[in-house]
Amino acid sequence: MIKQARFLISNTDVKKCPAPDRPEYAFIGRSNVGKSSLINMLVGQNGLAKVSVRPGKTQLINHFIIDESWYLVDLPGYGYAKISISVKEKFQKLISNYILNRENLYCLFVLIDVRHAPQQIDVEFITWLGENQVPFAIIFTKADKLGKVSLAKNVGAYTQELKKLWEELPSILVSSSLDGTGRDEIISFIENVNKS
Numbered sequence: 001m002i003k004q005a006r007f008l009i010s011n012t013d014v015k016k017c018p019a020p021d022r023p024e025y026a027f028i029g030r031s032n033v034g035k036s037s038l039i040n041m042l043v044g045q046n047g048l049a050k051v052s053v054r055p056g057k058t059q060l061i062n063h064f065i066i067d068e069s070w071y072l073v074d075l076p077g078y079g080y081a082k083i084s085i086s087v088k089e090k091f092q093k094l095i096s097n098y099i100l101n102r103e104n105l106y107c108l109f110v111l112i113d114v115r116h117a118p119q120q121i122d123v124e125f126i127t128w129l130g131e132n133q134v135p136f137a138i139i140f141t142k143a144d145k146l147g148k149v150s151l152a153k154n155v156g157a158y159t160q161e162l163k164k165l166w167e168e169l170p171s172i173l174v175s176s177s178l179d180g181t182g183r184d185e186i187i188s189f190i191e192n193v194n195k196s
């Protein structure tokens with residue numbers, strides 16, 4: 001259970017992030033994947049992370065402190081088409097700088113919309129994480145949009161795709177911000193990593 005979540009700082013500079021004095025968990029994914037909704041659902045506070053009105057709005061590293069014991073980070077969404085190459089490159093630099101240099105990043109949650117077949121941009125990103133030995137887990141979002149059978153089928157198809165690349169699969173979680181699916185599992189996952 002999360003008792004308290006508080007916004008700390010938004011910035012575009014890794015150096016301006018809070019001192020790396022607590023475990024940190026960051027959330028990333030394609031724009032519109034349901035990242036803000038998931039963060040709000042996890043902390044039980046609607047409106048903590050803004051739910052997007054237009055894709056690609058969040059271009060900042062947003063830090064929140066949870067129960068005074070760990071940091072939750074909302075990273076900019078990637079993969080939307082409507083921005084220029086130069087802005088895209090700036091984003092990529094910001095994100096990769098953060099991911100590769102943030103020493104207290106215990107786990108990066110990569111969000112994937114469970115309705116879709118594996119998309120190149122996500123697979124490439126996951127591959128890059130693996131190559132750079134970034135600790136990460138996958139959270140499939142919007143589980144409520146599929147029935148049980150399709151959900152299992154899609155998660156299975158994705159895992160098969162990842163198995164082509166990796167001998168060992170990352171941790172995989174399933175969520176729905178609409179009905180709270182995955183909330184306890186994600187929080188337990190974080191608590192367990194914090195303990196280890």
Ligand code: GDP
Nearest residue numbers: 031032033034035036037051052142176177178
């Ligand atoms: P972000 O751009 O990744 O932060 O995505 P948002 O959280 O803003 O969500 C994008 C859209 O998907 C919004 O219209 C949300 O209401 C919807 N959405 C997000 N999560 C879920 C979910 O778990 N289930 C359903 N059915 N819709 C969702």
